[in-house]
Amino acid sequence: MAEFNNQVQSNNTTSFTSVKSLTESPQLTSLPPSYTFRTSSDDEVVSEPDQDDPIPIIDYSLLLHASPDQRAKTIHDIGMACEQWGFFMLINHSVSNTILENMVDHVFAFFNLREEEKQEYAGKDVMDPIRYGTSSNVSMDKVLFWRDFLKVVVHPEFHSPHKPLGFREASAEYCKRTWKVGKELLKGISESLGLEDNYMERRMNLDSGFQMLAANFYPPCPQPELAMGIPPHSDHGLLNIVMQNGVSGLQVLHNGKWINVSSAPNCLLVFVADHLEVVSNGKYKSVLHRAVVSNKATRMSLAIVIAPSLDTVVEPAKELLDNERNPAAYVGMKHRDYMQLQRSNKLDGKSVLDKVKI
Numbered sequence: 001m002a003e004f005n006n007q008v009q010s011n012n013t014t015s016f017t018s019v020k021s022l023t024e025s026p027q028l029t030s031l032p033p034s035y036t037f038r039t040s041s042d043d044e045v046v047s048e049p050d051q052d053d054p055i056p057i058i059d060y061s062l063l064l065h066a067s068p069d070q071r072a073k074t075i076h077d078i079g080m081a082c083e084q085w086g087f088f089m090l091i092n093h094s095v096s097n098t099i100l101e102n103m104v105d106h107v108f109a110f111f112n113l114r115e116e117e118k119q120e121y122a123g124k125d126v127m128d129p130i131r132y133g134t135s136s137n138v139s140m141d142k143v144l145f146w147r148d149f150l151k152v153v154v155h156p157e158f159h160s161p162h163k164p165l166g167f168r169e170a171s172a173e174y175c176k177r178t179w180k181v182g183k184e185l186l187k188g189i190s191e192s193l194g195l196e197d198n199y200m201e202r203r204m205n206l207d208s209g210f211q212m213l214a215a216n217f218y219p220p221c222p223q224p225e226l227a228m229g230i231p232p233h234s235d236h237g238l239l240n241i242v243m244q245n246g247v248s249g250l251q252v253l254h255n256g257k258w259i260n261v262s263s264a265p266n267c268l269l270v271f272v273a274d275h276l277e278v279v280s281n282g283k284y285k286s287v288l289h290r291a292v293v294s295n296k297a298t299r300m301s302l303a304i305v306i307a308p309s310l311d312t313v314v315e316p317a318k319e320l321l322d323n324e325r326n327p328a329a330y331v332g333m334k335h336r337d338y339m340q341l342q343r344s345n346k347l348d349g350k351s352v353l354d355k356v357k358i
């Protein structure tokens, strides 16, 4: 298939070829060269989770409704998960199946809108509150990624595309529930670091905290072994809470190996993100992860970023520092500036976090 110009600028609007519309074209029998990310001789290790070192599972209900001993044990387990994996699965999380399924249905309905309807949200500025796009940053990506996305800022001010019908309501409910889950987890995480339970709430100004919904859509790919859905990266913010539609594809890096995260229904996946690494002064590391694609089914994932307010200067918690044994390992940076930096760089491992490392 011929190369195409992915981004077309006309009348002050930007439009692009989405992966979804590409897969709907009858000529597509092989991967267009602009999407070739790797060669098939790639010999890196990808494994299933090891039985002796399983992906940590945290029972959310034990954080809320348990005896003091059970709560203390859960906080300890969360701390270990953040330290050793930067990642855990959350069960009994209080977001009902109905709310989860309703959200998944409406995200699919958004991506199934006509291309012209979606392109109304093809963002021009990285800080636009609603942005529909493809790959990561088409103007910078040398290789395109096999995903379309919708990113919507939902807190402190709630935004929503006005189509499809019902999206706004489904999203408002889902975002409200996951914000609460995020705040409760951050209380436990603060305690696990030896800080007051309301530390993050107070110091990260969560009343005006930044929450973003990022929906990823990965249609079946003709040559999945050559393409990449999202390349290795860590997320901005404190936590990222992800659910997926029952199709696998997420991999997290643990002890130098890529581990396949199977998609347990109704389970939320929690990622330590860059700002938690900074606040904890590196005790908890943001996890590198990526999404691979398949030729069988459409995969959808929905990430909820729980982050400090845009005006918060994020820096290592003074309470955790000690000039001799544990000096600050990161410089402070306003969340807004960090986000600008992240969005104007190409997605590349932890390269943005490296810029604030001392």
Ligand SMILES: O=C(O)CCC(=O)C(=O)O
Pocket: 214, 216, 230, 235, 242, 244, 249, 250, 289, 290, 291, 300, 301, 303
């Ligand atoms: O698709 C996934 O499972 C990962 C999504 C992701 O990493 C992100 O949206 O930041």
Ligand SMILES: [Fe+2]
Pocket: 233, 234, 235, 240, 289, 303
């Ligand atoms: Fe991510």
